[in-house]
Amino acid sequence: MAELDVGVVGAGFSGIYAVHAFLEAGLTVRAFEAGDGIGGTWYWNRYPGARCDVESKDYSYSFSPELEQEWSWSERYPAQPEVLRYLTFVAGKFGLWPHIQLGTRVTAASWDAGPACWTVTTGDGSTVTARFLVSAVGCLSQYQVPDLPGLGTFEGPWYHTARWPGGGVAFAGQRGGLVGTGAPGVQRAPQSAAAAAHLSVFQRTPSFAVPNRNRPWEESEELAFKAGYRAYRAQARESFLGVPVPGTGRPILGEPPEAVEAHLTERWRAGGGMPLLGAYTDVLVDRAANEVVAEFLRDRIRETVADPAVAELLCPRTYPVGAKRLCQSDDYYAMFNAGNVTLVDIRASPIESAYPGGIKTATDSYELDLLVFATGFDALTGALFAIDIRGADGAALRDEWAAGPKTFLGVAAHRFPNLFIVTGPGSPSVFSNMVLSIEQHVEWIRDFVRYLDAAGYTTAEATAAAQDAWTEHVTEVAYGTLFPLADSWYVGANIPGKPRVLTSYLGGCGPYRAKCDEVAAGGYQGFDLS
Numbered sequence: 001m002a003e004l005d006v007g008v009v010g011a012g013f014s015g016i017y018a019v020h021a022f023l024e025a026g027l028t029v030r031a032f033e034a035g036d037g038i039g040g041t042w043y044w045n046r047y048p049g050a051r052c053d054v055e056s057k058d059y060s061y062s063f064s065p066e067l068e069q070e071w072s073w074s075e076r077y078p079a080q081p082e083v084l085r086y087l088t089f090v091a092g093k094f095g096l097w098p099h100i101q102l103g104t105r106v107t108a109a110s111w112d113a114g115p116a117c118w119t120v121t122t123g124d125g126s127t128v129t130a131r132f133l134v135s136a137v138g139c140l141s142q143y144q145v146p147d148l149p150g151l152g153t154f155e156g157p158w159y160h161t162a163r164w165p166g167g168g169v170a171f172a173g174q175r176g177g178l179v180g181t182g183a184p185g186v187q188r189a190p191q192s193a194a195a196a197a198h199l200s201v202f203q204r205t206p207s208f209a210v211p212n213r214n215r216p217w218e219e220s221e222e223l224a225f226k227a228g229y230r231a232y233r234a235q236a237r238e239s240f241l242g243v244p245v246p247g248t249g250r251p252i253l254g255e256p257p258e259a260v261e262a263h264l265t266e267r268w269r270a271g272g273g274m275p276l277l278g279a280y281t282d283v284l285v286d287r288a289a290n291e292v293v294a295e296f297l298r299d300r301i302r303e304t305v306a307d308p309a310v311a312e313l314l315c316p317r318t319y320p321v322g323a324k325r326l327c328q329s330d331d332y333y334a335m336f337n338a339g340n341v342t343l344v345d346i347r348a349s350p351i352e353s354a355y356p357g358g359i360k361t362a363t364d365s366y367e368l369d370l371l372v373f374a375t376g377f378d379a380l381t382g383a384l385f386a387i388d389i390r391g392a393d394g395a396a397l398r399d400e401w402a403a404g405p406k407t408f409l410g411v412a413a414h415r416f417p418n419l420f421i422v423t424g425p426g427s428p429s430v431f432s433n434m435v436l437s438i439e440q441h442v443e444w445i446r447d448f449v450r451y452l453d454a455a456g457y458t459t460a461e462a463t464a465a466a467q468d469a470w471t472e473h474v475t476e477v478a479y480g481t482l483f484p485l486a487d488s489w490y491v492g493a494n495i496p497g498k499p500r501v502l503t504s505y506l507g508g509c510g511p512y513r514a515k516c517d518e519v520a521a522g523g524y525q526g527f528d529l530s
């Protein structure tokens, strides 16, 4: 007899809600969290500037109307400390703390067909058994430090944005180096530049960044919005991105250019990335349509950045806008007008090594006192592969997915019975408002477990046929879009040797939910139940 009904790995948004949902279902559950606190992304990424780029009213749990009314967000886009406070509040309100084991890394998990349970091994060698194993390890939690020769000889401190020290980093008067210009780099840079004597920004590929137009959420606005929260949430659940984004419903290429310019300008002034990408129907599927938005955004860079050479270097040209994560910042481009910031083109002159006093590129040396890596994550599979997961007959997840992940609905994998992955590869995950996707997955998994228990089944395993068909569908949908054209972390291009596969479902949250519900309503077709 297993010690737990459900073992959960991770205590970010996913793990926290999973604990609550399984407790509500009357099951025994424990979450194992490597960190010394809950919150996941919002626990680890404490760098000043870390901020959500989905609005707070959307990036919050919807499962409890009471919570929804009780909690007040202070800003349109909440910063990291506020999201962390919110999750801490949720854990307290719903009595989840006793069911979360902090400071505990899961190192291995193996399936035992006899008793039909998982044995979960943690860092100190202890084991616990659970009938079901729920991975809540996060799509963006396995951070990456580049293999930089000589880094060990660098005399100053160095940091990764995803492991920012709680006590902060003293930039004042320092010559700082920032490597990486994806979302965390774009968020971190302006505050570093404001404090440092000098900041060198090492850029391999420029990002498109659109303004947030962040502002306080006024009480009157909040109260008015909250009055219609339930209806709004229902709309979000059926939407494409997990956020209702009103679009024109028309292709950009069929519109008069002046009308397009005026409409994009209106959305630009309002702020946020989703409204710009979602304005017209063809922007993410047609290269020429995409180029219209890309050029509009390049014009905004040129009109903000004073030095034309720097502005050109900041203009992305090698991929469609949106195909790499669209960054959001109110002050990134203007930062380059400060006299103490240098943009270093490491595409033209790659970083070769670190030395005691700084960084050497192919053509220059940069004297630095401290170094920040904003070099991102081994996304979607990294944290799963960091655990030695062994399924039926000892099958290793790392081997089964060596050529790219294969799942049924992004939530289950053939040969891994009773293992469920929250926002796994093959689900909308990083292409959505993730909190909404997390809730949908957790609730679907909870209902499946209830169904199995009620029917007296002990084991559920995705069939090979269902998995192959779903994985093929995910690929087909992806290749109907522009997303595969970018060398992004979405396709694993940031990790040397990783197979280049677009592993997220781009069919939209609403249709995806409908597909999951259909599988459930049909008695969980696509699973072998025993």
Ligand SMILES: Cc1cc2nc3c(=O)[nH]c(=O)nc-3n(C[C@H](O)[C@H](O)[C@H](O)COP(=O)(O)OP(=O)(O)OC[C@H]3O[C@@H](n4cnc5c(N)ncnc54)[C@H](O)[C@@H]3O)c2cc1C
Pocket: 009, 010, 011, 012, 013, 014, 015, 032, 033, 034, 035, 039, 040, 041, 042, 043, 045, 050, 051, 052, 053, 054, 059, 104, 105, 106, 107, 136, 137, 138, 139, 140, 141, 184, 383, 386, 387, 422, 423, 432, 433, 434, 435, 438
């Ligand atoms: C800087 C940043 C900004 C983001 N902004 C947005 C945004 O604006 N909108 C959006 O939708 N999404 C955003 N995301 C994505 C974000 O990761 C998700 O929205 C969400 O927080 C994911 O929650 P999670 O619980 O699934 O994963 P995480 O928050 O990553 O939590 C996973 C937890 O699992 C733990 N863990 C992993 N492996 C193990 C193990 N082996 N043993 C024990 N514990 C383990 C980790 O320590 C971590 O605490 C952002 C991500 C980053 C990094």
